[in-house]
Amino acid sequence: MDATTLNKIIAGSKPLGFGDIMSRSFDLFKKVWLQGFLTLILTFVCLVPFYLLLYIPLVFMGISDPDMLGKDKMSTPAIIWMAVFLPIIVMAAMVVSIAFTSAFLRICKQKDSGATGADDYFFFFKGRYFGKMIVLGLIAFGLSIIGALLCGVGLLYLIVPLSLIPAFFAFRPEMSPMEIVKAGFQLGNKNWLVIFGLIIVMGIVAELGIILCGIGILFTAMLSKIPLYFIYKDGVGFNGQNVPLEE
Template sequence: MRSFDTISKKISEAPSVDFGDLFNESIAVFKKVWLQGFLLQLITIALSLPLLFFNFINFSDFSNNSVPLQFGTEAVFYYGLSIVLAIVSSFLTFGFFRVIRQMDIGEDFKTLDFFYFFNTERIKKALLVVLANVAVVILALLLCVFPVFYVVIPLMFVTPIFVYNPELSISEVLKSSFALGHKKWGITFLISLLNIIALYVLILLTCGLGSLFFGCFLQMPIYVLYKKIISFDNSQTQ
């Protein structure tokens, strides 16, 4: 376990990162975890089925001149379910970052690893991290659109910093994320933008199937940047 000061020092002394090396290393890690990323997509879709079914029923009723969802009594249930699914999806992403590290160092994979942060000992802090993310986004929206454009990059690093350094407080996780995000904002934005465009084209060419197999690639550069700058100790996936 490392202290906040140690992590801050590593970020402040971060070396320059070559774009080509970052992309190549991201591909190398992706080759190790593409199957786990595919499984994550399937789990997420399965968990979203109740919401999809609810939408189908609602739109069927609306076509029969029923009251629209936003004015009906079912709105609370709909938005409540959406929030719960968003939180569950965030927890699964936390678990996936643990899986990435495990596969990267050659450890065995278990499907239950995706649900690591649903444990009663960890779920409270994981929920607080999700709520902190939401609070930052809301604050940025209140300040206008441009701050959201900026904070989206630092918020990408919240997940690995929290997952690999669970001993940090919520404020320390956010401070470290913003420090790293600010330090590597340009290269993170560029590779994320190019990956999103490439994934969009792939989705069009494969009628949506590409997102199932390659959607997790968007996470790979974030993992690699964390690995290069902050690195790991032997206790961070135990």
């Protein structure tokens, strides 16, 4: 399926159903809660080195200059370090999040269809998809910056198309990064209010896991990602996609 055909499918698709997607998301969560937990843990583990890279030098700066900790303003070296590496950390977080979320959505499809096979959490970290993962992260980071510069209103709008990037990357990885982003905008614009509502409501519900002694959120957080699978399934479908993706 090329990008033109995909665009026609999205244009001709029926409006998404808020209640239906939410209901099916809860049902599927019962099958993938463990995979969601593992996805979240792996995401944290992969990001730890980046956070260490950011904060360890700051710790040494504080040790070498104890007075720095008591000042109202950060020292010039600390400001420069944060200015250089903080964007890198944010971009890395986006790249890693896209990769693991895409892998999780593939697992959701596998469990939903009853297919057998190993849960490949690192599918997009290898082979020809790795480069696309980096580019998609860069695009998402750039769009987020643009949205933030528009007084936050732009970022509010971009929440929907940006959230759909992992879905299209998961199920149409042969598309170019720009085609994936454009498809996300097309499907997002057509069903913006429904998708935005699902993101907000399911995000709030997923956060309720914190009630379970705080640690419960580790098991419920990925509930907020499951609707993306059904949004893609209902908005695009899986015709001709039953063949396993190449590595």
